[in-house]
Amino acid sequence: MNNDTDETLMLNFSAGDQGAFDALYRRHRAPLYRYVLRQLGVSQQSRAEELFQDVWFRVVDKRSSYEPSAKFTTWLYRIAHNIVIDEYRKQQSEKDYRAQLDTDDAWEQPDNPAERQQSALKHCMGLLAPKQREAFLLRHEAGFEPAQICDIVDAKPETLKTRLRYALDQLRQCLTKKLGAENDTPIFR
DSSP: OOTTOOOHHHHHHEEEEEEEHHHHHHHHHHHHHHHHHHHOOGGHHHHHHHHHHHHHHHHHHTGOOOOTTOHHHHHHHHHHHHHHHHHHHHHHHHHHHHHHHOOOOOOOOOOSSHHHHHHHHHHHHHHHHHHHHHIIIIIIIIIEEEEEHHHHHHHHHHHHHHHHHHHHHHHHHHHHHHGGGOSSOOOOO
């Protein structure tokens, strides 16, 4: 198996040979990890490890659609590139969100505390990224179970969990900033 090309190993893995995947992983793990780590920066080592694993999860998920039209390494690093680009976009989105939180104080502040909470929640919901807002509303307003939401939005369970986690974190941050100490009772648990 050590003399097999990457493309042959990937085709064998697609046919069910777990040993072929092990050989590919051993062959490419170190350089692929270094690529992801260098793209993110050494200060983000734990996130780089997560993304590195995501690359291999995608390889496993896409094994049945793999076709050796290009070198395996080209295909593998394209997957890694797309994951890193998605991470950059997410980080940029979070920076934009935080900047918006810091500069956006234009929200209706009724005198009644219950109405003020409702107004703040509506305002903060409007600041969420669309996919996060959609996941949050389907789960917490419409009452769908996570598996149902995955079917509705065509997302994997891990993706949905991430969207919900980020939505809740950003809502907490925004509501804390908008309502401050007056909000002694947590809105989200």
